[in-house]
Amino acid sequence: MPPRTVHQFRAEAEVTGCCPMWEADDLVVADSIGTLYRLDPVLNVKLLTRLQEPVQQLAWSATGEFGAALLGKSTIVRLNAQLKQVWAIEVPFDCQCLAIDPYGVFTLVSATEGGVVILDDRAKKASVFETMRPLANVQFVIEEPTIIAAAEHGLLAAYDLTGKKIWDHAFWSNVSDLAVVQQDCQIRVAALNQGIQVFDHHGESKGSVILDGTVNHLATNYSGNLTLASTVEKQLFRLDEDGSTLWSAECAEEILSVHVHAIQPVGYFSTEGKRVVRLEWK
Structure with a gap:
């Protein structure tokens, strides 16, 4: 079934970050010339600000109240819902991955050489720990203080x-993205030419979903019955809870990220052509 409505937004420059503010129903987008946009549900610009440096990575809380941005290789900036800077801190390493918890309290920063720092809402270190390998993809679990990485x-x-x-x-x-079904903590991993690998909340394998292409981006909703997956070959798939394809389409441009609303039948994707697209199903 194709989407009922499609809305598009075009940034001034290449999109470097795209994050939903789920409870506010808005979207935050960053581009390569340092512009931050807050978009409404039909992708009209509500707020716009410019940072001194372009955002390299962007993460935003589900509540919409706070987000985090990586500037350069090691500057972490906390932002509020008005896209204003709350604080900035320099971490002593190059950042591999940036994530923020659903309530906007904790910001996780992983290092390219391995190891993690978690900052609280005042930029104080809440924890520091080592990891076997550098973490490239991180998701916070909503219902418990757990990180899937x-x-x-x-x-x-x-x-x-x-x-x-x-x-x-x-x-x-190889892992290019991961998504967590928050209802039961099922984990879905975009494993490139091995499709989507599925694991339970203990990390035990529960099978796989093989798509026609090399899966590079993945997102799912709270219950897991709406998943969007993109491929290196510029395809976009909508899947149900069992991994069956409900709809697919080809995109003229490389897909940079995909996102799915926690509750509503809504998905977003961003492309290398400066575009952000919103899809809504019945």
């Missing part, structure tokens, strides 16, 4: 907020 190759793991390892799983596939 994956390295680019060889590791899928869960940690608490102190850095204590809950479990880890040797995962010998």
Whole structure:
């Protein structure tokens, strides 16, 4: 079934970050010339600000109240819902991955050489811990203080907020993205030419979904019955809870990220052509 409505936004320059503010129903977009946009549900600009440097990575809380941005290789900036800077801090390493918890309190920064720092809402270190490999993809669990993380190759793991390892799983596939079904903490991993690999909340394998292409980006909703996946070959798929394809389309441009609303039948994707697209189904 194709989307009922499609809305598009075009940034001034290449999109470097795209994050939903789910409870506000808005979207924050960053581009390569340092512009930050807050867009409404039909992708009209509500707020616009310019930073001194372009955003390299962007993360935003589900509440919409706070976000975090990486400037350069090691400057972490906390932002509020008005896109104003709350604080900035320089971490003593190059950043591999940036994530923020659903309530906007904790910001996780992983290092390219391995290791993690978690900052609280006052830029104080809440925890520091080492990891077997550098974490490239991180998701916070909504219902409990747990982090699900994956390295680019060889590791899928869960940690608490102190850095204590809950479990880890040797995962010998390349990982380009991961999504967590928050209802039951099922984990779905974009494993490139090995499709979507599925794990339970203990990290045990529960099978895979093979698509026609090399899966590079992935997002799912709260219950897991709406998943968007993109491929290196510029395809976009909508999947149900069992991984069956409900709709697919080809995109003229490389897809940079995909996102799915936690509750509503809504998805977003950004492309290398400066575009952000909103899809809504019945």
